[in-house]
Amino acid sequence: MLALSIIAHPSPTSFSHxxxxxxxxxxxxxxxxxREHDLYAEGFNPVQPVVEALNTASDDELVERHCAELQQADLILVFHPNWWSQPPAILKGWIDRVFRLNTAYAYPEGAGPxxxxxxxxxxxxxxxxxxxxTxxxxxxDVFGDPLERMWKTSVFGLCGVATVTRRMYGPMAASAAxxxxxxxxxxxxxxxxAARSFRERSSQ
Structure with a gap:
């Protein structure tokens, strides 16, 4: 049983950590x-150097490692702050480079792009x-919670992950211990x- 944990926050003392x-x-x-990855500590390069259709392999060993672990994972966890109703740029780049064609998704035979x-x-x-x-x-109510649709539908849903649980905690600046x-x-x-449920299903 393998869990992939991704942290995208520049401060190692953050609540995300x-x-x-x-x-x-x-x-x-x-x-x-x-398998836990702190993207900032690892110096993950978020810049996708090729167009989406050509993004099937990389000469960046860290990207290849992340892709392999994404494929192997039974459970995926992501921790990040909400910046402008979006994830930090380093995490968006991680999605661009790691949730790639023939790793996270593919097109049926005969289908075009x-x-x-x-x-x-x-x-x-x-x-x-x-x-x-916020x-x-x-x-x-004001911003429409775009992170909800992004993670549940556009990223995980598209790539075959049926159950996505998302929680937003805050306001952090005004939070008490x-x-x-x-x-x-x-x-x-x-x-x-979730871990106990998975373990029980796996043992049946």
Missing amino acids: AMAAQAGAVLRATGFAV DGVPVGLLKAREAFVFNTSN PVERER EDRERWIGEVGALVGA
Whole structure:
């Protein structure tokens, strides 16, 4: 059982890192191997140097490693702040380079590039945990919560991941220690329930 954990926050003391640490501890306690990547610490290059149709291989060893682990993962977790209703640029570049043709999706035989792609990912469940300084209600009612559609439909849904759980915590700037403790507890509970369910299904 393999979980892929991606962190996209420039500060190693961020709440994104704290959530990832909690999730990783819970996953390891339930028998998962965890491949954890801090994109900023790794110096991941987010620049996609070729057009989408040619993005099937890379001479960047780190990109190839991420692609291999994405294919192998049974569970995928992503941790990032909400910046302008979008992920940080480094994470958008990670999607561009790693969720690539013939790794995360493909076109049916005979279909052109305008056809409907099919998902290739092994994982059937993913989690996205966001932090924000915008209240959840304002993000939803004023901005339309574009991160929800991006992750659930445009990224994971297209690539074959059927169940996507997303939570946004904040406003972080106004949060108290009790708030953060409660949010960390929810992250652990959500991930733990998914891990136990997966393990039970795998043993049947």
